Amino acid sequence: MAENVNSRIPTVVADGVDIVYRVNGTGGGRGSATAALNRILRRKQAEKAAGVRKVHAVRNVSFVAYRGEAIGLIGTNGSGKSTLLKAVAGLLPVENGHIYTDGQPSLLGVNAALMNDLTGERNIFLGGLAMGMPREQIKERYQDIVDFSGINEKGDFITLPMRTYSSGMAARLRFSIAAAKDHDVLLIDEALATGDRSFQRRSEARIRELRRHAGTVFLVSHNNKSIRDTCERVLWLERGELRMDGPTEEVMKEYEAFTGDKAPKKPAKAAPKPQQKAPVPAQDTKVALPS
Numbered sequence: 001m002a003e004n005v006n007s008r009i010p011t012v013v014a015d016g017v018d019i020v021y022r023v024n025g026t027g028g029g030r031g032s033a034t035a036a037l038n039r040i041l042r043r044k045q046a047e048k049a050a051g052v053r054k055v056h057a058v059r060n061v062s063f064v065a066y067r068g069e070a071i072g073l074i075g076t077n078g079s080g081k082s083t084l085l086k087a088v089a090g091l092l093p094v095e096n097g098h099i100y101t102d103g104q105p106s107l108l109g110v111n112a113a114l115m116n117d118l119t120g121e122r123n124i125f126l127g128g129l130a131m132g133m134p135r136e137q138i139k140e141r142y143q144d145i146v147d148f149s150g151i152n153e154k155g156d157f158i159t160l161p162m163r164t165y166s167s168g169m170a171a172r173l174r175f176s177i178a179a180a181k182d183h184d185v186l187l188i189d190e191a192l193a194t195g196d197r198s199f200q201r202r203s204e205a206r207i208r209e210l211r212r213h214a215g216t217v218f219l220v221s222h223n224n225k226s227i228r229d230t231c232e233r234v235l236w237l238e239r240g241e242l243r244m245d246g247p248t249e250e251v252m253k254e255y256e257a258f259t260g261d262k263a264p265k266k267p268a269k270a271a272p273k274p275q276q277k278a279p280v281p282a283q284d285t286k287v288a289l290p291s
């Protein structure tokens with residue numbers, strides 16, 4: 001019953017959010033050959049080309065997230081998932097609309113603070129401090145973080161600089177540091193994609209735990225299984241717009257039909273499904289992948 005009450009407490013409210021990137025100097029550097037070429041080729045637009053180009057990454061997105069929810073954010077490449085997360089974390093301004101958050105959102109908490117030239121060990125302290133953990137608490141949780149990350153499974157890597165880690169190892173350490181703290185709102189961008197299966201399982205279990213501690217978790221992933229295993233609600237963004245917001249299975253079915261992922265694994269069993277595949281609009285698929 002207590003959970004029911006908790007689940008009605010809003011933690012993130014996005015109200016008609018637009019996010020626009022402004023890219024400077026899309027015409028090339030002032031004196032560069034590219035700029036000169038641009039002027040020749042696009043005389044009329046020369047001024048425009050030297051100016052600012054806008055990328056409208058998120059369009060009129062509204063949703064309310066509640067305490068205790070784990071919400072998956074899905075969508076094809078370039079659909080605005082990371083952008084929306086950054087805005088919820090307060091790292092990007094919104095052009096129109098508002099984002100309200102209750103508590104401190106952490107975009108995997110420590111990305112910005114970690115330093116490649118420092119050892120994993122040092123980075124655990126740095127990341128912990130950046131998330132506002134007291135030094136004593138970091139010391140207490142240090143070994144758990146190392147064990148969770150699995151960095152030392154194949155040798156004493158935690159005492160080596162982070163630049164010597166593979167991208168998967170670095171992502172695991174980042175997630176492990178971030179997950180050591182109970183967050184009000186934890187925003188996870190693809191962290192689970194880089195780890196191996198056993199790390200993914202540990203991470204998923206930890207996400208479930210974080211939810212129980214009354215936080216809200218957002219998970220961006222292209223791994224549909226991770227989304228299904230971790231989230232009970234999914235927001236589907238496409239070309240910056242919120243296409244669907246609903247229970248995981250409902251949204252995933254539509255999304256997989258859209259991306260064509262609903263590959264018939266066992267044709268014999270798939271017999272009744274062609275009906276669902278047929279209504280997928282062909283144009284949608286065509287416009288879905290800008291990058």
Ligand SMILES: Nc1ncnc2c1ncn2[C@@H]1O[C@H](COP(=O)(O)OP(=O)(O)OP(=O)(O)O)[C@@H](O)[C@H]1O
Pocket residue numbers: 021022023055056057075076077078079080081082083084290
């Ligand atoms: N720093 C930036 N400057 C300009 N445009 C950007 C910037 N970052 C992202 N974009 C653009 O914003 C749009 C949304 O990008 P975003 O990274 O949010 O998508 P995504 O759904 O997270 O993609 P992916 O699944 O490929 O990671 C894209 O068109 C992208 O080109």
